[in-house]
Amino acid sequence: MKAKKTYYIHTFGCQSNKSDSERIAGDYAARGYSEAKSWQECDDLIVNTCAIRQRAEHRARGFLHGVVVHFHKLGKQRPKIILTGCMVHHGYDKLYKMMPMVDEILPINEVGFNQAAIRKDKKHAWIPISTGCNSFCTYCIVPYSRGREQSRPFEEIMQEVERLVAEGYSEITLLGMNVNSWGLEKVGIGFRKMMMEHQEFTREDLPSNQSQYLTPEGIPPFVKLLRAVTAFDEIVKVRFMSSNPWDFHEELIAEVGKNKKIDRYVHLPVQSGSDAVLYRMNRGYTRQQYLDIVTKLRTADPEIVIGTDIIVGFPGETDEEFADTVDLAKQVDWKVGFVAMYSPRPGTASWKLYADDIPHKVKKKRWEILDQIINKDNLQERPIVV
Ligand code: SF4
Known part of the structure; x- marks a missing residue:
């Protein structure tokens, strides 16, 4: 019988990257691959990168250089190298020049939310509820590397929670770059386009409303989501990150105060x-x-x-x-x-x-x-x- 092809994922960076890697693992498993014990013995090596600081990029490049040297010394064929994560924002041409050992580039949004994640932890699960970011903090690469903020539909999140409950999970962390703006109505943003098309701009040109979302009337969607997730008897602890001050509405403060299932x-x-x-x-x-x-x-x-x-x-x-x-x-x-x-x-x-x-x-x-x-x-x- 032909041996199954194997994959190994090397993840840099934040919890969102780790959560994305769980979904990439699910994608590989769905295609019949099995997980290798280490990068030294896999067919496909997926490197999930971080770009938040220059040092994070250097580490990814250093790691890949080490992989190439390792196989060269052994005189062995190296695995196929697939690069994904936040460094993808550099664009394909620049990346292939920067890291010629990369065979393929995988934009993380192509993996999708629907891909069943493979989780090592059997009690606590990370659930991404939004991706990207609409808040252009001047120092941050995320709005460029992960694109515009998109909230995952309520039904889809709840289906995942139900599946996790059925599998015995009792703790959940809801993830998003600005997790508490989940489900809010967009005001509209034009800054990124402006930044891409015009070289010159000043601090005053940046969008003044940091949230980029309308202030919700009544209970904010994120509070409703927290209530729905904590309503499961089996769920004993819910965390969320990262929340930002501009969408930390009064109703969210009140909910965190009284709903003791929230960490x-x-x-x-x-x-x-x-x-x-x-x-x-x-x-x-x-x-x-x-x-x-x-x-x-x-x-x-x-x-x-x-x-x-x-x-x-x-x-x-x-x-x-x-x-x-x-x-x-x-x-x-x-x-x-x-x-x-x-x-x-x-x-x-x-x-x-x-x-x-x-x-x-x-x-x-x-x-x-x-x-x-x-x-x-x-x-x-x-x-x-x-
Ligand atoms: S809210 Fe967070 S992810 Fe978005 S631009 Fe600001 S620092 Fe970056």
Whole structure:
């Protein structure tokens, strides 16, 4: 009998990529492939890339170089290399030049939501509920790499939840780049087209309404979805990420407060504690608006803990602006903070508009200060619960 062809997926980056890889695995299984134990022994090697920072791209390129060297040394035929994920935004021509060992490029949206995922975890499942992003934060590559935001239909999500419940799953994380804008009505966006067609634009040309969606009347769709998912008796815990401040409506705060099946940990990226930096980032909220959401969440349930993402060394970040972020960290007391040093991503608005003018050693120092305050000092103060 002819042996089954095998695949192996090497995943870089965020949880969305890991979730996409589960669907790619489902796609390969549906085509009769079996999973190889390692990339050294597969027929098809799928590399799911991340482009959020330059370093992430270097890691993918370094990995592929290592694969080529490995097989060359052994004098063996290397596997077919298929590249997917966020680096696809570079375009085919550039990618084939950048990484000549790549045999095929697979845009992630061709895998589709409907592909049954192969999950290793049998208790907790990641469910993508939207893809892409309509919010053009100036530093971010996602709106270009993953395209416009699309919400997955309610019925389709619920069918997947039902299947998972039948298989014995009890914990679910709903995933989206801006998960809490799921199902909202679009205002319309023209910025990307403008950016692609015209070389020149200013910060003022960027869409002013960060959400790009109409404010919902009544209960926001995402709250209705949370209620529907938590209505299953078998589901005991629901998480969601990443939520963003501009679509964190009052009704969502109230729902998180009272619906105890929703995890008490809320991840709410702030990126900076300085209004001026937030403006340059086009985040669409002020420090005070962020603080208001935090206060309301903690009023709704004092047990709620909050985590965040922060970028230090954004172009033009002065000592005073950085001090505002330090001050906010002390005020909010985040449980966890993913602090990153700014690195310009070619093609993004900040790359076009601003010089990367903060020296690396200043970025590093700022990173250390925030990491200490948020992640290390907190650990000493809080008992670790196992
Ligand atoms: S909300 Fe902003 S940071 Fe998040 S994916 Fe969209 S553009 Fe990027």
